[in-house]
Amino acid sequence: MNNLMILLLLTLTFVVSGCSESQESGVAAQGNEVQSLIDQAIAADQLAQQRQHAWIITDELLQDAITAQAANDEVAAKAAAERALFTANAALAQADKEQLAWRARVPR
Amino acid sequence: MESRPVKMRGKVVDSVAEIKVLMKHPMETGTRRDDAGAVIPAEFIEQVTCEHNGNVVLTAEWGTSVSKNPYFAFKVKSAKSGDTVKVGWTDNLGNSSEGEIVLK
Amino acid sequence: MKFLLGVLITLGSMGYVYADPESDREAFVKFYAERFANVDMQDHKDGAYALDKAKRAQWLEMEEFPPYELAVDEGRALFSVPFSNGESYASCFDHQGIGVKQQFPKFDMASNSVITLELAVNQCREANNEPVLDYLGDEMGYITAYMAFTSRGEHFDIQVPDAGLAAYEQGKQFFYERRGKLDFACSSCHMTAAGNLLRAEVLSASVGHATHWPAYRFKWEQVGGLHKRFIECNEQVGAVGLAPQSEAYRNLEYFLTYMNNGMELNGPASRK
Amino acid sequence: MQIQAIRQPSRRRFIQGLMSVIALSALPFQLLARSTKAFQATKLETVQAELFGDLPIVDSSDISLDIPDIAENGAVVPVSVSTTIEGAEAIHVVIEQNPNPLSASFKLTEFSVADISMRVKMGKSSVVTAYIKTPTTIYKTGREVKVTIGGCGG
Numbered sequence A: 001m002n003n004l005m006i007l008l009l010l011t012l013t014f015v016v017s018g019c020s021e022s023q024e025s026g027v028a029a030q031g032n033e034v035q036s037l038i039d040q041a042i043a044a045d046q047l048a049q050q051r052q053h054a055w056i057i058t059d060e061l062l063q064d065a066i067t068a069q070a071a072n073d074e075v076a077a078k079a080a081a082e083r084a085l086f087t088a089n090a091a092l093a094q095a096d097k098e099q100l101a102w103r104a105r106v107p108r
Numbered sequence B: 001m002e003s004r005p006v007k008m009r010g011k012v013v014d015s016v017a018e019i020k021v022l023m024k025h026p027m028e029t030g031t032r033r034d035d036a037g038a039v040i041p042a043e044f045i046e047q048v049t050c051e052h053n054g055n056v057v058l059t060a061e062w063g064t065s066v067s068k069n070p071y072f073a074f075k076v077k078s079a080k081s082g083d084t085v086k087v088g089w090t091d092n093l094g095n096s097s098e099g100e101i102v103l104k
Numbered sequence C: 001m002k003f004l005l006g007v008l009i010t011l012g013s014m015g016y017v018y019a020d021p022e023s024d025r026e027a028f029v030k031f032y033a034e035r036f037a038n039v040d041m042q043d044h045k046d047g048a049y050a051l052d053k054a055k056r057a058q059w060l061e062m063e064e065f066p067p068y069e070l071a072v073d074e075g076r077a078l079f080s081v082p083f084s085n086g087e088s089y090a091s092c093f094d095h096q097g098i099g100v101k102q103q104f105p106k107f108d109m110a111s112n113s114v115i116t117l118e119l120a121v122n123q124c125r126e127a128n129n130e131p132v133l134d135y136l137g138d139e140m141g142y143i144t145a146y147m148a149f150t151s152r153g154e155h156f157d158i159q160v161p162d163a164g165l166a167a168y169e170q171g172k173q174f175f176y177e178r179r180g181k182l183d184f185a186c187s188s189c190h191m192t193a194a195g196n197l198l199r200a201e202v203l204s205a206s207v208g209h210a211t212h213w214p215a216y217r218f219k220w221e222q223v224g225g226l227h228k229r230f231i232e233c234n235e236q237v238g239a240v241g242l243a244p245q246s247e248a249y250r251n252l253e254y255f256l257t258y259m260n261n262g263m264e265l266n267g268p269a270s271r272k
Numbered sequence D: 001m002q003i004q005a006i007r008q009p010s011r012r013r014f015i016q017g018l019m020s021v022i023a024l025s026a027l028p029f030q031l032l033a034r035s036t037k038a039f040q041a042t043k044l045e046t047v048q049a050e051l052f053g054d055l056p057i058v059d060s061s062d063i064s065l066d067i068p069d070i071a072e073n074g075a076v077v078p079v080s081v082s083t084t085i086e087g088a089e090a091i092h093v094v095i096e097q098n099p100n101p102l103s104a105s106f107k108l109t110e111f112s113v114a115d116i117s118m119r120v121k122m123g124k125s126s127v128v129t130a131y132i133k134t135p136t137t138i139y140k141t142g143r144e145v146k147v148t149i150g151g152c153g154g
Helices: A002-019 A026-050 A056-070 A074-105 C002-015 C021-035 C041-050 C053-063 C068-080 C117-127 C138-149 C162-176 C186-192 C226-236 C247-259 D002-026 D036-040 D044-052
Strands: B006-013 B016-023 B045-052 B055-062 B071-076 B084-091 B096-102 C106-108 C113-115 C215-217 C222-224 C269-271 D057-059 D063-066 D077-083 D090-095 D102-108 D115-120 D126-133 D138-147
Touching: A026 A056, A026 A074, A056 A074, A074 C162, B006 B084, B006 B096, B006 C068, B016 B045, B016 B084, B016 B096, B045 B071, B055 B071, C021 C041, C021 C162, C021 C247, C041 C053, C053 C269, C053 D077, C068 C138, C068 C215, C068 C222, C106 C162, C113 C117, C113 C162, C113 C247, C117 C138, C138 C222, C162 C186, C162 C247, C226 C247, D036 D044, D036 D102, D044 D090, D044 D102, D044 D126, D063 D126, D063 D138, D077 D090, D077 D126, D077 D138, D090 D115, D102 D115
Parallel strands: C215 C269, D057 D138
Antiparallel strands: B006 B016, B016 B071, B045 B055, B045 B084, B055 D102, B071 D115, B084 B096, C106 C113, C215 C222, D063 D077, D077 D115, D090 D102, D090 D126, D126 D138
């Protein structure tokens, strides 16, 4: 259940941070925020892989985030990292839901 | 160069030999790239010669759009069991191979 | 509503005892008998070519002189080459490895895991200290194509001992679980939508999915195994494919082949 | 100054032309027999001109072109061509939308039956045409073949 909570929370922060550009001071602050998003996404994606539920798009988005970060395009890196975290958590939510949902599809 | 067999099958129906041929060949067009992104050089069969009891009954010229491990079927008139049919190919790199069967 | 859901879940997970494989299989076959009333069950061993006339005609054209024959010839030659220690594949299998594919996959009590034909081939090589073959490589394709060719006409009779129930159940779960960005399970396409068109693809019935491997797929331009097909299916729904012969895929093959018990083997086959 | 520059390149081109003629004549005659230009042609009109010169090309219903409407896989499309037309001396298979339309040419003799089958590659959906060459006229018949992207995409 708690992953669903993360999902909801995340979509909220995603929307909020999207429209009200916070006046954070200095590029450094934004830099490590992106890094933490990337780390969270990698962690969630690895968990999804252990449960054999990882999505291909998460890896693609992580690559985008890392390349953007290397080219210090912070805005693009942050957007990609947020989306990667979103899809990684969606994969985990899918794994949780399917833990029980599959039984209903077995023909009797 | 690893062996490139020319597998053949043939049967005679009302003195017409129906020949089926399967050739092992990569048939590379020269426009494909391998996983590392390097272009795979063109390597394709250009000429096929079919002989019945030693004389040429059909020749074919192929371009780059013939499928990999080419399949090819043709028919030869006035054939009978005991005859031999031979099919040989040469490719754009000068390699060649051939196969032969005795009609049953 | 929430309370009811909670009760249902606890009841479900507590009371669930593994349905026995045989009753699963009977329900599985019944589903396809009803979905395809005018198709003989054995015909499903030809997959989509049992369901679409135009595709079948084109497939029969290929069967005139199918490209997998080159793989069978290579496999036959490789099969008889002795290992450096003088032994050969023949010594690792019943009946010298001729006509045995229908015995696989089998549950191995010692290692408590599912052994597929490909795994058995590599275990045989390891036992004779030969280097193992790449599961996605040509040589494994050639050897298994030859072994499948010698088993044509045999029928599956897969056993699930009590010790193998957990592996069977994991394979079953994998088959029915939705995965990937598209959120599809194997059953979404091959049961719920079986027989329908997906773009130009006719969705084939899983009751014939284990009979014809390895297969020469024109897309691959080579003979490839069932796990290579699992990887491709997973990727097509946006899920990351697992390693060939990984435990999850071996269990999935175990479940899927049990569902194909009684079906006639017709490998290797040509597919699109 | 300007004219000087222009003459310079034309002399170089003349020498290059000379060199290529020498190279060409070194090739064994038998290779020259291959209608290379027809196989390298990228446009249908060039293929027709190379193979048939100005012989008339007419549609004919005496040619049986057996090819699927929807190809299972563009890499391996089964095609069979047979004809009862008198004086048929060659069969040509042309895939119009392919980078090089001319796929295969079969030179018949009085011992071979005008009936061949093979498997061809198609880059995308295209009209596939079979041409039958006789001494005076070229007969043809064509069919649209759809090539789809495999898998369920998405």
